[in-house]
Amino acid sequence: MGPLQGIRIIELAGIGPGPFCGMMLSDMGAEVIRVDRLAPGAPAPRDVLARNRRSIAVNLKSAEGVETVLKLVESADGLFEGFRPGVTERLGLGPEDCMARNGKLVYGRMTGWGQDGPMAQAAGHDINYIGLAGALHAIGRPGERPVPPLNLVGDFGGGGMLLAYGMVCALLEAQKSGKGQVVDAAMVDGAASLMAMFFTMAAVDRFSDQRGTNMLDGGAHFYDTYETSDGKAICIGSIEPQFYALLVEKAALDPERFAPQMDPGQWPALKEELIGVFRSKTQAEWCEIMEGTDVCFAPVLSIFEAPDHPHNRARNTFVEVDGVVQPAPSPRFSRTVPEISHAAHPPGADTEAVLKDCGFSADEVAALKEAGAVG
Secondary structure (H helix, E strand, C coil): CCCCCEEEEECCCCCCCCHHHHHHHHHCEEEEEEEEEEECCCCCCCCHCCCCCCCEEEEECCCCHHHHHHHHHHCCEEEEEEECCCHHHCCCCCHHHHHHHHCEEEEEEEEECCCCCCCCCCCHHHHHHHCCCCCCCCCCCCCCCCCCCCCCCHHHHHHHHHHHHHHHHHHHHHHHCCCEEEEEEEEHHHHHHHHHHHHHHCCCCCCCCCCCCEEECCCCCCEEEECCCCEEEEEEECHHHHHHHHHHHHCCCCCCCCCCCCCHHHHHHHHHHHHHHHHHCHHHHHHHHHHHCCCCCCECCCCCHHHHHHHHHHHHCEEEECCCECCCCCHHHHHHHHCCCCCCCCCCHHHHHHHHHCCCCCCHHHHHHHHCCEC
């Protein structure tokens, strides 16, 4: 089992970054109990973000339902939620309510804008948070609008992963101090953290505010994607001189013409030449020439192609669970090996078993069901 085995976390179910945090923690062996809404309908077990957790369905608008969650909190190490600031307080499940039952509880909060600030109560999505953090402005081609990088930067990198990291940090501290605390994970803060290197570059005048003109944003000819003759694409990142020299060799480029590697004034013209060069062969042909070398090369694969690449197959980077291809748990450990124990369970599928495991008697569970507090 994973390195977090023996840790119990309560997840007040939400969408996007919250479930991703739950996936990260449960992949690492934590027992994450997902508290779903008491409502008809159920998500398909094909929801990768909901894997590895048991689910109970609770009516959080009833006093009995809230009390049920508070009793779960008594035996938990942590809880996390992804509502707007103040919502769990109004439900009676805020940090003070929960920590009154368990002083060692780590209480994680996932929001877009944070728990305070003038925009704290406003609605938003990944694109808005990375826009405010300075990340979105830097992504795109020169003279064109910024390009949304899926919702990887705000929701998942700066959100769910940051919350999981914060939860583990606070859990480690609680083992020493015996005291819990609140983890305020805001996606705007997390996205800003991911921009740290570029703030360094800006501080030493090595980063332009004009998107698509910098070394790492597609401005440089040696760090970009290129179309191949079969309509597919490859990507190169030949930054270091020795890697760049190998690119020149493998692509049969003119060494003298391509010598001014780090002259931004030459980048547009050299890129135009590379566009023609890479369009002269198929993606597979370029793979034969460059893949596995120090050119820093890879084919640009679709979500349907990536699991079949030999390197990904050799490392089991993707696995199949109940017919669903999905990323394997990451990172890897030499001794405490993470695993996917099961696919997503429908809301409420484990209500009775979880409550009994957490000390509820059969009569108490029956009474909660009869009252409509759980289902």
